[in-house]
Amino acid sequence: MRPENYVGNTPLVQIKHIASSRGARVFTKLETHNLAGSVKARPALQMLIDCESAGILIPSIQQTQTIIAATGGNLGSALACLALSRGYRVILVIPDNFSPVKIKRCESYGAKVVLSDHKQGRASHVHRTAELVAANPAYVNFDQFSSAANPRSHFNTGREILDALENVTVFTAAVGSGGTISGIGQRLKETNCRTRVVAVQPQGCDILNGKTIDHIIEGTTLGFVPKTFAVELVDDLIEVTKEEVLQTFRRLPREEGIFLGLSSAANICAAVKIASKLPKDCVVCTVAPDSGRNYVS
Numbered sequence: 001m002r003p004e005n006y007v008g009n010t011p012l013v014q015i016k017h018i019a020s021s022r023g024a025r026v027f028t029k030l031e032t033h034n035l036a037g038s039v040k041a042r043p044a045l046q047m048l049i050d051c052e053s054a055g056i057l058i059p060s061i062q063q064t065q066t067i068i069a070a071t072g073g074n075l076g077s078a079l080a081c082l083a084l085s086r087g088y089r090v091i092l093v094i095p096d097n098f099s100p101v102k103i104k105r106c107e108s109y110g111a112k113v114v115l116s117d118h119k120q121g122r123a124s125h126v127h128r129t130a131e132l133v134a135a136n137p138a139y140v141n142f143d144q145f146s147s148a149a150n151p152r153s154h155f156n157t158g159r160e161i162l163d164a165l166e167n168v169t170v171f172t173a174a175v176g177s178g179g180t181i182s183g184i185g186q187r188l189k190e191t192n193c194r195t196r197v198v199a200v201q202p203q204g205c206d207i208l209n210g211k212t213i214d215h216i217i218e219g220t221t222l223g224f225v226p227k228t229f230a231v232e233l234v235d236d237l238i239e240v241t242k243e244e245v246l247q248t249f250r251r252l253p254r255e256e257g258i259f260l261g262l263s264s265a266a267n268i269c270a271a272v273k274i275a276s277k278l279p280k281d282c283v284v285c286t287v288a289p290d291s292g293r294n295y296v297s
Helices: 041-053 074-086 100-108 124-135 149-164 179-191 242-256 262-275
Strands: 012-014 025-030 066-070 089-095 112-116 170-174 196-202 236-240 283-288
Touching (some): 012 149, 025 262, 041 074, 066 074, 066 124, 089 124, 100 112, 149 179, 196 262, 242 262
Parallel strands (some): 066 089, 170 196, 196 236
């Protein structure tokens, strides 16, 4: 089977032990089951399909075209796996303080990794990518922060959630590139306009105004509002602290039997907090973007 056959249709599981039995039920979509182990396989595949359909990219066994992308590592892993199998060269620009495991994984898939200086800000990889594209106009920039393919790929994730759950009271997720919360949020609200979308942000950040501070949850804030983030879909915000996220990160494998990453822990932490204030007949849903294996270092 081709790599793209392993994108989507991920499991949806209930968080039974961390969530209080007195509140709403909590579910999370295990995006770790996607190709290369993360939610970013969805936009990576959609951007490839769109570029090939438009004739911007033409598959070739001779690797005559180069794709470049700013990434925290997850998009990069999926993109490398998908693009290299189609005959493209891949350059990934990653902040130099991000997970060494994710950086090594990108290189293992055959991509060239360029490290940006994180001291230049949380969007250092975005700026470095723009510099490389300006110097190499033939590069095809897979800009997940502006590509409409990003939220569109997650519209289908919303459909998968609705196939498993008849109704969702609240959907909550960190913003990051904006694609996940926007695509899923749009699909859920189209089905039920009463579904609330709550954006998760690290304590001290202001994602609606593009403001961020140093925190431990990679890829969730950038210091600007991405074009792919549909701010108008957000009904509310919820903050999570470093201590809350780390506690959830440690509890998930021990109590739920799932080893997830820090952004997954942040999302589930927020979902549990929201669920504790809702009746038992309500449903709170979120996503688990990647695995805890990326953060063991």
